[in-house]
Amino acid sequence: MTYSTRWSILLIAFMVSLPAISAQETKPESKPQKIDFSRARELARKRSQGEKLTAEEEAFVRRALDAYQAWQQLERLTGGDRAATPRADAPAPPEGRSSVGFKPLNEMTADDKYKGEDGGLFGEGKNKPPSYYSQFLADASVKIKPLDAAGKPAKDGVIGVISISMSNATQEFSMFKRIADADEAKSPRVRIVDCAQGGQTMAQWAPRDARPWEVAANLLTQAKVSPQQVQIAWVKLANAGPRGDLQEHGRKLEKDTLAVLKNAHEKFPNLRMVYLSSRIYGGYGTGMLNPEPYAYEGAFVVRWIIQDHMKRFGGRGSVGNDYGSMGITWGPYLWADGTTPRASDKLIYTREDLAGDGTHPSQEGRKKVADQLLNFFKTDWNAKQWFLKEYLDDDLDQD
Numbered sequence: 001m002t003y004s005t006r007w008s009i010l011l012i013a014f015m016v017s018l019p020a021i022s023a024q025e026t027k028p029e030s031k032p033q034k035i036d037f038s039r040a041r042e043l044a045r046k047r048s049q050g051e052k053l054t055a056e057e058e059a060f061v062r063r064a065l066d067a068y069q070a071w072q073q074l075e076r077l078t079g080g081d082r083a084a085t086p087r088a089d090a091p092a093p094p095e096g097r098s099s100v101g102f103k104p105l106n107e108m109t110a111d112d113k114y115k116g117e118d119g120g121l122f123g124e125g126k127n128k129p130p131s132y133y134s135q136f137l138a139d140a141s142v143k144i145k146p147l148d149a150a151g152k153p154a155k156d157g158v159i160g161v162i163s164i165s166m167s168n169a170t171q172e173f174s175m176f177k178r179i180a181d182a183d184e185a186k187s188p189r190v191r192i193v194d195c196a197q198g199g200q201t202m203a204q205w206a207p208r209d210a211r212p213w214e215v216a217a218n219l220l221t222q223a224k225v226s227p228q229q230v231q232i233a234w235v236k237l238a239n240a241g242p243r244g245d246l247q248e249h250g251r252k253l254e255k256d257t258l259a260v261l262k263n264a265h266e267k268f269p270n271l272r273m274v275y276l277s278s279r280i281y282g283g284y285g286t287g288m289l290n291p292e293p294y295a296y297e298g299a300f301v302v303r304w305i306i307q308d309h310m311k312r313f314g315g316r317g318s319v320g321n322d323y324g325s326m327g328i329t330w331g332p333y334l335w336a337d338g339t340t341p342r343a344s345d346k347l348i349y350t351r352e353d354l355a356g357d358g359t360h361p362s363q364e365g366r367k368k369v370a371d372q373l374l375n376f377f378k379t380d381w382n383a384k385q386w387f388l389k390e391y392l393d394d395d396l397d398q399d
Contacts, residue, residue, distance in 0.1 A: 096284030140327030141382035151228030170196035275331030284358030
């Protein structure tokens with residue numbers, strides 16, 4: 001991918017996915033600068049088509065990119081408080097729909113059907129993987145150990161856990177990092193790094209040399225985690241502005257995500273486990289960024305990817321560090337039908353759980369997802385073996 005194309009993708013994604021940012025962006029310790037984002041988008045398109053920009057236009061594009069990067073830095077430092085806190089004179093957000101009437105995938109049975117798809121996180125109404133794949137996942141997880149910077153086992157090493165996705169994910173995962181790092185049950189060997197980035201959906205991560213991978217590498221360096229120490233990834237599936245039916249937008253999302261997973265394995269050679277999640281409830285959304293039914297239907301894409309991995313790799317006892325030996329499975333299933341409680345855990349999403357656009361989570365919504373992530377890593381049988389101090393320390397003492 002060329003330098004010009006990378007900038008264009010970044011700028012367009014920025015303007016599409018961050019509607020809550022005003023036209024007045026603030027760089028750290030500088031006066032506000034007004035940016036005409038319509039102009040920035042047009043210039044980005046010109047660059048992507050190979051047109052040469054004037055020196056003044058180049059400077060404008062760079063300023064727009066600087067504003068985006070400054071926003072991302074502030075988003076990481078504050079957990080997104082600025083974007084989530086409405087102005088005193090801001091109008092009340094649209095209510096949207098408090099329910100769309102869909103049954104959560106983990107409550108659908110083998111006889112239930114949605115656009116030809118049956119129920120259950122693993123299909124056939126089942127929420128647990130078949131025994132052969134459970135063993136496959138256990139075999140992948142047991143290899144997770146603290147590693148030194150070169151990727152060699154070390155008792156004082158690091159178990160790197162990263163996120164890969166877009167703005168919603170960085171808002172949620174950054175809060176998860178805060179509460180997890182404060183949890184005394186978590187092993188100090190586990191180092192969590194939020195690599196998800198605003199505007200960077202699966203389509204943006206899919207190219208091997210895409211800019212999100214550069215940013216992720218810089219974030220890992222800042223956290224003092226080497227690529228060889230990254231062993232776990234949480235990937236939240238979404239593309240901006242999906243269109244068409246499930247087989248159209250879903251297969252596009254599947255293709256992009258598979259490319260992301262292969263890129264991740266190439267860049268992080270000791271990546272052992274990938275946990276996938278689809279989006280939270282999108283019925284309050286007022287635009288076309290990722291409303292219902294797309295938010296709901298993303299779960300079927302997660303299942304397709306897992307089922308494909310089960311068929312191709314999970315039944316043949318793959319060994320070593322190749323792509324086939326990497327465990328791919330569900331992280332927490334986050335979707336619930338708005339204010340209709342899920343039968344299993346009573347999970348709901350109220351209007352207050354979403355920010356003004358009805359798509360990005362509010363502080364309450366971020367906390368709700370972060371709590372689900374923390375509970376997952378503390379209770380999932382394979383995850384807790386490396387996430388919790390009591391299990392990992394016992395395992396290291398026996399080595």
